[in-house]
Amino acid sequence: MAIAIRGVSAEQTRAFHVAMGNPFGFDPTEQQTERMLRCFEVDRLRAAFDGDQIVGTFGAHSLDLTLPGGRLPASGVTVVTVLPTHRRQGVLRTMMADHLREIHEKGDEPLAALWASEADIYGRFGFAPAVQGLFETKIEKPKARLRETVDLAGTMRWIDADEAAERLPPVYDAVRRERPGMFARPDTWWRDRLLDDPESNREGHSALRTVVHTRDGRDVGYVQYRTKVGMDDDVKAVVVRELVAVDPEAERAAWQFVFGIDLSTVVKGFNLPVDCPLPWWLEDSRGVNLKVEDSLWLRLVDVPRALAARRYRTEGAVVIGVRDAFCPWNEGTYRLAATADGTATCDRVEQRPEIETDVNGLATVYLAGHRVGDLARAGRFRGEAAAIDRADRMFDWSRRPWCQEVF
Numbered sequence: 558m559a560i561a562i563r564g565v566s567a568e569q570t571r572a573f574h575v576a577m578g579n580p581f582g583f584d585p586t587e588q589q590t591e592r593m594l595r596c597f598e599v600d601r602l603r604a605a606f607d608g609d610q611i612v613g614t615f616g617a618h619s620l621d622l623t624l625p626g627g628r629l630p631a632s633g634v635t636v637v638t639v640l641p642t643h644r645r646q647g648v649l650r651t652m653m654a655d656h657l658r659e660i661h662e663k664g665d666e667p668l669a670a671l672w673a674s675e676a677d678i679y680g681r682f683g684f685a686p687a688v689q690g691l692f693e694t695k696i697e698k699p700k701a702r703l704r705e706t707v708d709l710a711g712t713m714r715w716i717d718a719d720e721a722a723e724r725l726p727p728v729y730d731a732v733r734r735e736r737p738g739m740f741a742r743p744d745t746w747w748r749d750r751l752l753d754d755p756e757s758n759r760e761g762h763s764a765l766r767t768v769v770h771t772r773d774g775r776d777v778g779y780v781q782y783r784t785k786v787g788m789d790d791d792v793k794a795v796v797v798r799e800l801v802a803v804d805p806e807a808e809r810a811a812w813q814f815v816f817g818i819d820l821s822t823v824v825k826g827f828n829l830p831v832d833c834p835l836p837w838w839l840e841d842s843r844g845v846n847l848k849v850e851d852s853l854w855l856r857l858v859d860v861p862r863a864l865a866a867r868r869y870r871t872e873g874a875v876v877i878g879v880r881d882a883f884c885p886w887n888e889g890t891y892r893l894a895a896t897a898d899g900t901a902t903c904d905r906v907e908q909r910p911e912i913e914t915d916v917n918g919l920a921t922v923y924l925a926g927h928r929v930g931d932l933a934r935a936g937r938f939r940g941e942a943a944a945i946d947r948a949d950r951m952f953d954w955s956r957r958p959w960c961q962e963v964f
């Protein structure tokens with residue numbers, strides 16, 4: 558029977574969630590489905606139907622993504638699943654092709670982004686790993702000591718979810734506007750996704766604790782963490798879910814606070830930025846393990862608009878030939894020209910390209926999480942050495958990207 562891809566009606570949302578739970582390995586309760594509906598844009602959910610059965614799920618968040626020196630709307634692809642009975646029959650390929658065509662035709666999201674469960678799924682659709690993070694960070698308590706302790710300016714205060722909903726967003730916004738790879742969080746995202754803390758999210762840990770750091774009358778940082786510090790547990794852990802600070806001093810103060818939580822034997826972090834200064838601050842820089850993995854994957858849906866929307870580190874121009882088999886509207890040659898203030902234009906030209914890549918190569922370097930020169934050494938960019946070097950310097954940026962959370 559032919560598979561049909563359609564939107565999801567209100568009556569079908571429960572079946573959608575159950576179908577999604579199957580390949581992801583969970584069985585949602587009614588209550589969890591209600592929560593899911595608050596956390597997703599229902600009009601952007603799509604299902605693959607075999608007759609009246611949902612056999613594939615797909616969704617998108619409307620993201621406002623920070624770029625080097627700019628921002629763009631991006632489709633945050635999510636809840637991608639296909640039932641084991643229907644795998645490898647092209648269901649995902651059809652859902653992805655529909656989605657990219659739809660956002661291309663609407664024209665308001667020049668980028669798509671996602672977190673990939675496996676590295677070999679999304680490259681064929683033009684996505685590439687654009688951001689990295691530090692995962693499974695773990696510091697045994699005796700090593701959780703700063704080289705220079707912080708003389709805490711201001712106060713640290715524990716706050717509840719209602720107060721957090723008021724006080725965390727301004728701190729977060731100040732940081733995410735400057736950091737490529739982060740995205741804006743609407744109020745509902747804070748309330749229903751981050752601060753709502755059902756027992757089923759805790760995996761044996763405490764409720765989410767939030768501490769805010771205030772300096773000179775202004776909130777400058779916060780930490781959200783859980784603990785597993787019962788008297789009977791062998792490993793008494795502090796698990797940092799999010800640590801955000803507007804400057805390095807506030808960040809160091811937040812880590813000092815975390816290290817000072819008593820009755821813990823280990824401090825764990827998930828997905829810290831790759832340029833997190835923590836190892837430089839520790840008395841023993843080997844005391845923290847640094848496991849680098851890809852986090853956000855990116856897809857340029859509209860190549861010239863995407864390239865013109867970010868800023869560039871150096872002035873210059875380069876003519877780039879782009880291959881894009883999955884979204885052929887992007888195929889062609891573009892002249893990217895950046896001025897001294899970093900702003901750029903990108904125009905389609907009839908010229909011999911100086912450098913060539915596929916749309917994946919562009920996605921990899923777009924947020925400045927990887928360098929054109931490194932990709933060229935891997936054969937993913939080709940061209941004359943001088944043009945590669947020029948592009949390498951242009952695409953670089955002063956901050957490494959970070960994507961703060963899995964969606």
Ligand SMILES: CC(C)(COP(=O)(O)OP(=O)(O)OC[C@H]1O[C@@H](n2cnc3c(N)ncnc32)[C@H](O)[C@@H]1OP(=O)(O)O)[C@@H](O)C(=O)NCCC(=O)NCCS
Pocket residue numbers: 580581636637638639640643644645646647648649650651672673674675677678681
């Ligand atoms: C990943 C998943 C959605 C793929 O769905 P699918 O309908 O089987 O994918 P398709 O049949 O459209 O496959 C398209 C191509 O991707 C390949 N592919 C798909 N999933 C793959 C995987 N997990 N590993 C390797 N290759 C994969 C297929 O072999 C096919 O290759 P081709 O282009 O050479 O023909 C499905 O396997 C699934 O639900 N997995 C568990 C949940 C999950 O990991 N979701 C992703 C969340 S980010």
